[in-house]
Amino acid sequence: xxxTSAAPGRRxxxxxxxPGPGAGPEPAVLxxxxxxxxTSVQDLGRPGMAHxxxxxxxxxxxxSFRLANRLAGNPENTPALEVTLGxxxxxxxxxxxxxxxxxxxxxxxxxxxxxxAPRLRLRAGSVLTIGRPWAGCRSxxxxxxxxxxxxxxxxxxxxxxxxxxxxxVRTGAxxxxxxVRPVPAIPLELAFSVVPSGGPVTVRFRWxxxxxxxxxxxxHRLTTTPWQISAQCDRVGARLTGPPLAIGSVDLPSExxxxxxxxxxxxxxxxxxxxxxxxxxxxxxxxxxxxxxxxLVGQTLPGDGLRLAPVH
Amino acid sequence: MTPAETILRRAxxxxxLIECAGLRPAEVATSIRAQPWASGLREVVPxxxxxxxxxxxxxxxxxxxxxxxxxxxxxxAHRAGPPPGRRIVIPVRYDGPDLPxxxxxxxxxPGEVARRHGAREYRVGFFGFAPxxxxxxxxxxxxxxxxxxxxxxxxxxxxxxxxxxxxxxYPGGTPGGWHQIGVTTTRLWDxxxxxxxxxxxxxxxxxxxxxx
Numbered sequence: 309x310x311x312t313s314a315a316p317g318r319r320x321x322x323x324x325x326x327p328g329p330g331a332g333p334e335p336a337v338l339x340x341x342x343x344x345x346x347t348s349v350q351d352l353g354r355p356g357m358a359h360x361x362x363x364x365x366x367x368x369x370x371x372s373f374r375l376a377n378r379l380a381g382n383p384e385n386t387p388a389l390e391v392t393l394g395x396x397x398x399x400x401x402x403x404x405x406x407x408x409x410x411x412x413x414x415x416x417x418x419x420x421x422x423x424x425a426p427r428l429r430l431r432a433g434s435v436l437t438i439g440r441p442w443a444g445c446r447s448x449x450x451x452x453x454x455x456x457x458x459x460x461x462x463x464x465x466x467x468x469x470x471x472x473x474x475x476x477v478r479t480g481a482x483x484x485x486x487x488v489r490p491v492p493a494i495p496l497e498l499a500f501s502v503v504p505s506g507g508p509v510t511v512r513f514r515w516x517x518x519x520x521x522x523x524x525x526x527x528h529r530l531t532t533t534p535w536q537i538s539a540q541c542d543r544v545g546a547r548l549t550g551p552p553l554a555i556g557s558v559d560l561p562s563e564x565x566x567x568x569x570x571x572x573x574x575x576x577x578x579x580x581x582x583x584x585x586x587x588x589x590x591x592x593x594x595x596x597x598x599x600x601x602x603x604l605v606g607q608t609l610p611g612d613g614l615r616l617a618p619v620h
Numbered sequence: 621m622t623p624a625e626t627i628l629r630r631a632x633x634x635x636x637l638i639e640c641a642g643l644r645p646a647e648v649a650t651s652i653r654a655q656p657w658a659s660g661l662r663e664v665v666p667x668x669x670x671x672x673x674x675x676x677x678x679x680x681x682x683x684x685x686x687x688x689x690x691x692x693x694x695x696x697a698h699r700a701g702p703p704p705g706r707r708i709v710i711p712v713r714y715d716g717p718d719l720p721x722x723x724x725x726x727x728x729x730p731g732e733v734a735r736r737h738g739a740r741e742y743r744v745g746f747f748g749f750a751p752x753x754x755x756x757x758x759x760x761x762x763x764x765x766x767x768x769x770x771x772x773x774x775x776x777x778x779x780x781x782x783x784x785x786x787x788x789x790y791p792g793g794t795p796g797g798w799h800q801i802g803v804t805t806t807r808l809w810d811x812x813x814x815x816x817x818x819x820x821x822x823x824x825x826x827x828x829x830x831x832x
Contacts, residue, residue, distance in 0.1 A: 355662050355663065356662055356663060357751075358663045358665045358672075358674075359649070359663065359664060359665045359666065359746075359747060359821065360747050360751060360752065360815075360816065360817050361747035361748055361749060361750055361751045361752055361753050361754075362751045364663075460811050461751075461811055461816060470750055470751050471793065472751060472811065514630060514632055514633065515630070516629050516630035516631060516632075516637075517629035517630060517631045517635075517637040518629070561667065561668035561669050561670075562667050562668055562746075562748055563637060563667045563668070563669070563670040563672065564631075564637070564663070564665030564666075564667055564670065564671070564672025565672070566631055566632045566634075566635050566672070566674055567632075568632055569631075569632070586748075586749070587665060587747075587748060588665070588667050588746070588748035588749070593631070596630075596631060596632030596633070596635070597632075598632070598633055599632070599633045599634065599678065600633075
């Protein structure tokens with residue numbers, strides 16, 4: 309479903325008109341050589357519109373997204389690419405710094421592997437590829453100057469639930485780039501993303517708002533079960549599998565929900581809400597994953613272990 | 621009334637969920653937005669019986685709770701006040717694909733379904749489900765039906781539909797499980813407009829039948 313007027317496919321959104329003869333350099337363009345399975349344009353989303361039914365959206369791992377933009381010298385809210393499970397190849401029409409953060413993945417320029425530095429200078433015409441990550445699932449690619457994309461309701465973010473924002477990234481698509489920016493002198497060895505790898509990840513959560521509807525056994529089970537991320541995980545939420553909670557069906561009028569909400573449908577298997585979660589829900593929310601830890605859930609893959617640790 | 625301490629429920633690091641305990645969530649939300657400290661809020665989301673408040677930062681959640689309790693106490697004092705909101709008239713052509721079946725199930729003539737739907741003043745309860753999907757409360761008892769057993773995959777903008785106590789003008793592009801009884805050319809949701817919503821929570825809506 310879609311409610312946006314943004315057209316898919318090739319699109320160039322230059323900030324400047326094409327120059328006349330002698331009017332200066334050509335507008336810089338990023339061309340998508342291979343789109344990968346699920347690559348989207350993101351900025352920090354559309355907070356403040358939930359009361360109109362508009363999800364906040366934005367990157368599933370905000371910390372890594374912000375880091376990519378900082379490394380590229382961009383303001384944190386600059387549009388960049390969220391690459392799920394790799395598979396992206398791009399080329400630029402002019403030489404620029406690019407930063408890759410989030411899920412660590414093999415990078416190559418013109419087929420030659422490059423070391424794990426999160427920032428590199430990509431020459432005009434060279435092809436940068438991002439392979440399948442060794443850990444986590446979402447990598448972020450920011451280009452100095454940022455990707456130029458139409459804002460829908462103030463944001464370029466692709467919202468997978470409602471279809472708002474920039475169309476999904478397709479092979480062959482072109483994006484204009486903003487004016488080049490000086491990159492900051494950050495010691496790159498300090499600029500790494502925290503992504504879970506190997507073993508279950510433990511995330512903290514706060515009880516409520518509806519934990520009182522659950523009995524003591526259910527609350528105990530939530531915190532002691534070694535949950536697994538199910539195959540049903542996307543930008544909307546991650547379903548957890550394990551011995552189900554016993555709460556069953558609860559008659560609760562729809563109410564506002566937040567990112568990180570642990571919603572329990574009648575099946576008893578919790579769902580953790582991520583970036584594109586619906587703004588209201590009618591299933592009871594037993595707890596909410598902390599702001600500090602929800603980005604970790606945005607990096608989990610089907611089969612990953614997850615433990616929920618309460619904070620008070 | 622419930623003791624004030626139990627009205628607020630924690631909803632994450634930065635959130636409080638307010639149980640409105642008989643107050644109208646739309647009016648509670650309006651009162652919260654009018655507070656001088658509301659600029660520190662990221663979201664104020666009224667729903668059927670609750671208001672979710674999300675702060676920009678996790679600091680000062682206790683102070684926020686105290687402010688919210690003050691608003692709730694004041695809302696209680698103003699409970700008998702006049703209903704806020706504008707009155708908005710929406711012209712409708714009552715020729716939706718579900719109208720004949722709705723009429724048959726209710727034991728009414730199609731024209732009578734249209735007359736009863738158009739004779740009410742509805743109230744914008746809250747938005748949810750999809751951008752611009754405004755739940756309008758107040759469908760008369762005689763027109764209440766459960767949702768379709770199988771939703772349609774995509775409903776066009778302007779379709780007027782009913783389910784249970786509520787009616788809606790579809791924003792367009794979403795699936796839909798409500799009974800489609802008519803259509804309007806009035807657009808209530810436009811992502812290119814500022815603001816994108818023509819209806820606001822608390823507004824009163826009247827449907828006016830027009831002939832094709």
